[in-house]
Amino acid sequence: MxxxxxxxxxxxxxxxxxxxxxxxxxxxxxxxxxxxxxxxxxxxxxxxxxxxxxxxxxxxxxxxxxxxxxxxxxxxxxxxxxxxxxxxxxxxxxxxxxxxxxxxxxxxxxxxxxxxxxxxxxxxxxxxxxxxxxxxxxxxxxxxxxxxxxxxxxxxxxxxxxxxxxxxxxxxxxxxxxxxxxxxxxxxxxxxxxxxxxxxxxxxxxxxxxxxxxxxxxxxxxxxxxxxxxLDAEDAISTQQARRDTKLKVVVPVLPRISNHTDFDTLRLHPEVDLQFVSVRERLPECDLVILPGSKNVRADLNHLKGNKWQSQLDRHLRYGGKLIGICGGLQMLGRTVCDPEGIEDKPGTEGGFGYLDYTTTLTPQKALKNVSGVLALNESTTDIPLQGYEIHCGVSQGNGLNNPAILIRDENEMRPEGAVSADNQVLATYVHGLFDLPGIQQAILQWAGLDSSAAVNLTDxxxxxxxxxxxxxxxxxxxxxxxxxxxxxxxxxxxxxxxx
CATH class of the missing domain: 3.40.50.300 (P-loop containing nucleotide triphosphate hydrolases)
Structure with a gap:
């Protein structure tokens, strides 16, 4: 007993x-x-x-x-x-x-x-x-x-x-x-x-x-x-219906190997956000923000998105002023290429990314596993907003696009730049999961995406x-x-x- x-x-x-x-x-x-x-x-x-x-x-x-x-x-x-x-x-x-x-x-x-x-x-x-x-x-x-x-x-x-x-x-x-x-x-x-x-x-x-x-x-x-x-789902994705009378529409494509979709639980609970999980085979609906989630097989999921014409749909979304976020595998998709020379996730090979940010990603056997803290680096007003999250990924990303970081991670006594924001301020990429969990960071990113509100969800409570x-x-x-x-x-x-x- x-x-x-x-x-x-x-x-x-x-x-x-x-x-x-x-x-x-x-x-x-x-x-x-x-x-x-x-x-x-x-x-x-x-x-x-x-x-x-x-x-x-x-x-x-x-x-x-x-x-x-x-x-x-x-x-x-x-x-x-x-x-x-x-x-x-x-x-x-x-x-x-x-x-x-x-x-x-x-x-x-x-x-x-x-x-x-x-x-x-x-x-x-x-x-x-x-x-x-x-x-x-x-x-x-x-x-x-x-x-x-x-x-x-x-x-x-x-x-x-x-x-x-x-x-x-x-x-x-x-x-x-x-x-x-x-x-x-x-x-x-x-x-x-x-x-x-x-x-x-x-x-x-x-x-x-x-x-x-x-x-x-x-x-x-x-x-x-x-x-x-x-509560945090083990794997199943909520089929909650779209809300009416919301101020911000957010779309997350359901990739065949989507991972850590619990990143979006706070958005699902937010009273002024209409979060929709949509099939990759569906047409991208009109929205304010698209989030590319994590993936256990980035190249295959990226190829699946491109095969279903998401490149042209994302181009149109950005052309009309929409915002785009990539988290973990989503970050890798937003760059120029994803290389897997050792076959970490699938057969060895390279897949071209969406190319919205100037960096390349190489998958390596060493897996980054760490809880992190830091601040949001979108602008000077966000650098005093505390951030907490975690990293789980095999990729190493390198390139000039990372010179304008999205986050500053606290490593002992230093602040390490992490992620990227595009020059036109429409695209944000990060390896950090749990990005929306803390109310302050949640409010700041949703404001960046176009939501003028002081409402926030405290996920811990x-x-x-x-x-x-x-x-x-x-x-x-x-x-x-x-x-x-x-x-x-x-x-x-x-x-x-x-x-x-």
Whole structure:
């Protein structure tokens, strides 16, 4: 009972949010708790305090638990670069690119890193909340599994199975998943949680009774559908509809390998900004600002944009006075060329950029991973506005276009120029993610883009409010007897472990 694993019947069933909610709930009750995901496949990532890279969901869960994110919280991170291959990151550091079949064989080695990281967390915390990946009933992935039941069996961890009733078929999901597990795996499932329920619970009760009788396992909670719940996404992009009566229209193209689109969460929440994610195959709608996001395969995504005539559409956007920002991979696209001589992201080669800024980028094996602070360098009035963010990239950019920086990064006692602003002040490029997270920087950049407003979103406060909201819902709608017994057992075991040591 020093660990509890949340597994889902499908992807996006609510595993990440339930781990975050339980983490906040137990932390508020004085339990030292940490999140853990053995293996994560996601293009949204975060930089940890120990200088590594983990899935963004685990960084958010660490915040929910009131602890600093660490690479042990997500020892295996897979960042897809194509339909059959991914960059493999072990305990925060890049191992290299692997095809799916090669990684399937490598999992036996990766399991050692997973168990090492889990053991360290268990030694440091009273309770470790473990998140599974996808579904434990993926028959083709059962061999050498380290993401779901393979991990739970290895560490003898109880499992709660969560399913999303809003998708339909919730009883089939739960019963079918159990049927596809081995007997020992079924035995370690201690109960079910049904997520995103709308309506009168009385109408669901007969189904809950049948489920408990059919499986012999309790329903530990039915969590309601929460409207307007906005938290850092693990991978999925919000399909929120465009707003009316806004002052600034912002468009972000959804690249095939888009990464860290959580950069735009504050804009999605801003009351005077209409943020639209649009398919690359769609025509660029009329807007004030276009943002080219990060990418896990910059050359392929750049080629995809150009193949769908985005060069001419961006030319027109700038000709009519629009603004353009490139972040990380987007910065690389705005230059003259992107070179990948060693095949870091794809086959070796060079792709011509959009050419709005005078620099070239070469991809290198060394990955920049750092949290940064500094100031915005758009003009003299912005140089006293503090900035915080993070860098995650393999590229090195060089050229005269970088002589007019967008940001000044604080490196020890010096200020390092970073990014670029075009001579006509219409194009801004930077490697810094989280550019819009702090209210002051957010206001300054949106003003640069044409928004005359003092409104701003404090993303830190927003996250804390949403995490507390989640914890309150779990506290109200999950079985209180089970929560209290689990909490008491975890605390007693942790106390006994401390006495033994």
């Amino acid at each position: 020093r660990a509890l694993m949340i597994q889902g019947t499908t992807s996006d069933a609510g595993k990440s949010t339930l781990v975050g909610a339980l983490g906040r709930l137990f932390a508020r009750r004085g339990i030292r708790v940490a999140p853990f995901k053995p293996q994560n496949m996601a293009l949204n990532s975060a930089v940890t305090t120990d200088g590594g890279e983990i899935g963004r969901a685990q960084a958010l869960q660490a915040q929910a638990c009131g602890v600093e994110p660490h690479t042990d919280m997500n020892p295996v991170l897979l960042k897809p670069a194509s339909d059959t291959g991914a960059q493999v990151i072990i305990q925060g550091k890049v191992l290299g690119n692997m095809q799916a079949l090669d990684y399937h064989e490598y999992k036996l080695t990766a399991k050692n890193a997973v168990l090492e990281s889990f053991a360290r967390l268990k030694d440091q915390y009273d309770l470790v909340l473990v998140e599974g990946a996808g579904s434990p009933a993926e028959i083709n992935l059962r061999d050498n599994d380290i993401a779901n039941m393979g991990f739970a069996e290895a560490v003898d961890c109880p499992v709660v199975l969560i399913a999303d009733i809003d998708r339909g078929g919730v009883f089939a999901h739960l019963v079918g998943t159990l049927e596809l597990l081995s007997q020992s795996e079924r035995n370690r499932v201690v109960g079910f949680v049904i997520n995103r329920f709308r309506g009168d619970l009385a109408l669901l009760q007969s189904g809950l009774d049948w489920l408990e009788q059919r499986t012999g396992k309790p329903v530990l909670g039915v969590l309601p559908y929460l409207h307007d719940l906005y 927003h996250r804390q409010h949403q995490l507390d909201r989640l914890a309150d819902v779990v506290d109200e709608h999950m079985c209180k007897d089970w929560l209290e017994k689990f909490e008491t057992c975890s605390s007693e075991l942790a106390h006994q472990s401390n006495e033994d040591s």
